[in-house]
Amino acid sequence: MSAGKKESGRLTPAIPKGASDSTAAGDDPFDLELAAGASRGDKGAFERLMWRWWDRIRGYCAAFVAFDPELAEEAAQESLIRIYKALPRWRRESPLGAYLYGICRTASADVIRTRARHRAHNVQVEELESLSLESPQGTGEANVLREEAGRMLAIAMQELDPTDRSMLYLHEVEGKGLSELGTMYDLPLGTVKSRLFRARDRLGVLLREMGYELG
């Protein structure tokens, strides 16, 4: 699939800031209902809303911290706490998704910062060989290969900027369009496009060095 086609297919109209009607149109009405309940302190509504968003939240946090399981857990948990506290302050000035992802972004960034203060967490590409020698037990060859590819991708992802890898994740996995990403990250369309291109390119180069090709 060509990147140009894909990107143009996902382009969505820019959402003007402060336009609550346009933001409401992009959100699932049930999510909005749950968010309204959660903002009034209804824990049941909060939990239902979070269950609906859980895969997106945890996936985003994991991508932001380059698939480090420990950091991903911490980031996801911290995001939930902040969302719980921040929902009562949400005035629908931005779409719910952008609001939640924004909270996850700052929470994940804080987790990385806090962790960096405690220990230098930086797996180098040189560690590739030692990692690739570990082979999971009790799995088929396909699984072993897939897991190895996953580890390679995680190592390569660590070389990217956290914002770039989270943007790449949202674009590739969640299917977020360029303008939507621009709104979420407060970046012009051209910048989003070039950052995505550079992130993909860098990932491709790193994976090629490891003997993989990006499909």
Added chain:
Amino acid sequence: MSSAEKKTIGLKAALRDGAMASAPSFPDFAEVYRKAEQRPRRVRRAVLSMAIVAVAAAASFWVGIYWNNRSSYDGALIDSWSSSSSSAPTAVSVSTSGGEQSQVVLASTQSTAVNLFVQDLWESSSNVGQ
């Protein structure tokens, strides 16, 4: 490694698999509520400690000011010096009689010039008769 040997990674699937494999499976809501309730208490505690420190600092400052004023009030001689229009006293005499040393202790913290003057005075007077 030749290009034929290179394995292909589907970016979308690999990103999704990587994220799902490393992320926690279930949210811990009990922990969320516990920590969310703890945080305001922690903030309140921090604010309270800061307020106590600020009050203590302000109190010690004002006590210091009061103490300084009180000391200078007690030192009538030095007050009269510092209130005079000249920066140093024009004439101060300390005399000893019959070889006895009269010890006069003067203290001031308001004027360095006066302090130095008193120190000189003390040294010169203590040398009298030696």
